Amino acid sequence: MDWFHSAFLARLRITSAMILLLGASLFSSYALLKRTSSLSQPTGSDEVTAYEARFAHARQVLPKYGKVCYVPDYTSSDAAKKDFFLARYALAPLVVRNFPDCDPLIGDFPGGAPAYFLRGRYAVLQDLGHGVLLLKRNGR
Amino acid sequence: MLLCISLLIAFGMGFSTCWILRSPFHPLRRELPLLAFLSVGLGLGASSLWFFLWLVIFGGHRDALITSEICILAILVGLAYARARRSKPLFSQPIQEPRSRWRCLLVAPVVIALVAAAVAFSRYSAAAPHGSWDAWGAWNLRARFLYLGGTHWRDVFSPLGTMPHRDYPLLLSATVARCWTYLQSDSPRAPIAIAFLFTFATAGALFCSLALLRSCSQGLIAALILLATPFFLVLGSAQYADLPLSFFFLSTIVLLCWHGHSPTPKGTLSLAGAMAGLAVWTKNEGALFLLCLLLSHFAFTVRVRGWKSYRHELLPLVAGLLPVLVVVAFFKLHFAWHTEFVDTYGLFHRLRDFPRYKTVVSAIGSGLLHFGAWPLSIPPFLIAYVLLLGLQKQANRLAANIGLATVALTALGYFFVYVTTQLPLQWLLLTSLPRLCIQLYPSAIFLIFFLSRTPEEALGGSSNPGEKDRNHAGVRALVQYTACPKQSPKSR
Numbered sequence: 145m146d147w148f149h150s151a152f153l154a155r156l157r158i159t160s161a162m163i164l165l166l167g168a169s170l171f172s173s174y175a176l177l178k179r180t181s182s183l184s185q186p187t188g189s190d191e192v193t194a195y196e197a198r199f200a201h202a203r204q205v206l207p208k209y210g211k212v213c214y215v216p217d218y219t220s221s222d223a224a225k226k227d228f229f230l231a232r233y234a235l236a237p238l239v240v241r242n243f244p245d246c247d248p249l250i251g252d253f254p255g256g257a258p259a260y261f262l263r264g265r266y267a268v269l270q271d272l273g274h275g276v277l278l279l280k281r282n283g284r
Numbered sequence: 285m286l287l288c289i290s291l292l293i294a295f296g297m298g299f300s301t302c303w304i305l306r307s308p309f310h311p312l313r314r315e316l317p318l319l320a321f322l323s324v325g326l327g328l329g330a331s332s333l334w335f336f337l338w339l340v341i342f343g344g345h346r347d348a349l350i351t352s353e354i355c356i357l358a359i360l361v362g363l364a365y366a367r368a369r370r371s372k373p374l375f376s377q378p379i380q381e382p383r384s385r386w387r388c389l390l391v392a393p394v395v396i397a398l399v400a401a402a403v404a405f406s407r408y409s410a411a412a413p414h415g416s417w418d419a420w421g422a423w424n425l426r427a428r429f430l431y432l433g434g435t436h437w438r439d440v441f442s443p444l445g446t447m448p449h450r451d452y453p454l455l456l457s458a459t460v461a462r463c464w465t466y467l468q469s470d471s472p473r474a475p476i477a478i479a480f481l482f483t484f485a486t487a488g489a490l491f492c493s494l495a496l497l498r499s500c501s502q503g504l505i506a507a508l509i510l511l512a513t514p515f516f517l518v519l520g521s522a523q524y525a526d527l528p529l530s531f532f533f534l535s536t537i538v539l540l541c542w543h544g545h546s547p548t549p550k551g552t553l554s555l556a557g558a559m560a561g562l563a564v565w566t567k568n569e570g571a572l573f574l575l576c577l578l579l580s581h582f583a584f585t586v587r588v589r590g591w592k593s594y595r596h597e598l599l600p601l602v603a604g605l606l607p608v609l610v611v612v613a614f615f616k617l618h619f620a621w622h623t624e625f626v627d628t629y630g631l632f633h634r635l636r637d638f639p640r641y642k643t644v645v646s647a648i649g650s651g652l653l654h655f656g657a658w659p660l661s662i663p664p665f666l667i668a669y670v671l672l673l674g675l676q677k678q679a680n681r682l683a684a685n686i687g688l689a690t691v692a693l694t695a696l697g698y699f700f701v702y703v704t705t706q707l708p709l710q711w712l713l714l715t716s717l718p719r720l721c722i723q724l725y726p727s728a729i730f731l732i733f734f735l736s737r738t739p740e741e742a743l744g745g746s747s748n749p750g751e752k753d754r755n756h757a758g759v760r761a762l763v764q765y766t767a768c769p770k771q772s773p774k775s776r
Contacts, residue, residue: 161672169512173400236428
């Protein structure tokens, strides 16, 4: 095993190890830069900022604290969960309840309010724009 | 400007505390950068604890918060100054590390990786200034309640809504809310700056600790690997709590290893305890880490050094840990005692469900192979590197063994949380496994490079830095520390 510890082989081993790690790391940094170059976009055009803008009017109408119930857009159930999280963030520090069992309610319909869904169940108190409605349960 | 002031005050608190607790000797110039990087997390963590206590005591009245923090900083700086005046120089002349060829070769790639990481971080942050899903879905949402909620800040724990992770501790959210209090606005610049600090302080602490305890080239290689890990930067810019947690895990293990080389291990151990406590204050996983740390410390120290030495080490560790743990215990008892991840109902049934083990093992195997979103799988490269350079045969490996056991036990704990969770297993693995791996990643990298030979050692043919590489400044410092007459050999 002496050859394994000889100065030449030691240098070779270390150089190989360095080339492996340096090469992999620099390649990764390059790939990272390349991947993120397509992310550049104008400030304020991200989905959270856009959602906050949608709820700007609602924030003025609703009380600052307390509880509000939320009516999600059942027509897009896959996106409904994300919409609820975004609405909850936009309306904080108001506690947003994901069950339509209290008044007032916030209806969140990014694609427009579906009349068939609202009919009979909720009365529209105010259209806050951008698919956001202030609702009240019917018969209450 | 106000954001910078808020961060500087937190940093000042952390640095003064580090200074008070460290050696009574003048610090080596080489120690200062490590102290500075550790101070980032310590300061942000300590100020978040103070912010939470302020909320509990004074509620919505925040006017005097900034004044109180300035007073605390002034007291800490005064104590640190008094400590500095009483300290004496350890070395008559400053130590210069001899220039190594490897060090010169490695600086350029690390600078490139650092610039690439900073650019990638800024691009991710510009694309998503509010962070990713869990940031605006949980961490920053809670920060908004704490900042905007006024006297209603307790609504963040309200069972009426569907608030996420109500049982999670508040370090990150309170830190963000504290910065917003300074700014008087809930600007996304605050969470971005905090995420930036934790991400790059982790890389900085990794580099400086290895440069101090092993060699500069070893620190540079480790920092290069961390900075080139794409998912580390993705998660950092996502403003999640996993990166701050990984910072506290790393800091605890670094301080444990440092204490083995320090002439005044009590202060270093207290700092390690404080860092472990702040890990508990960051995420629930921190509690598991602390338990594993205490178990490993007990097992190894008692076996190697005996009960007396264990008691001597445990006291300062607990002294650093206790102040943080008291606040966390208060938080848990009053606000968040319930955890959503482990449900005792059906626990034994899930423990006997062997297909679950298979699912978790297979996910971990696949996760490790594709770890960190590297273009090329990094674990084989790291294994090859360690095999080619070999392991060092250092006489004092106790601290490293405690660190290794802590990381291994924490990983085992994560494994059993997956096996026993009542949540959908596939979904939980998919959404959390890469993040949990990143929590332990900087600590694992530190331990790998702490235990493997440096390029200089491998070239010199020596695996014991104390034998052939005495020119090295870190080793000289270690040797002189060891020769310090005030310390008994056993306490080291």
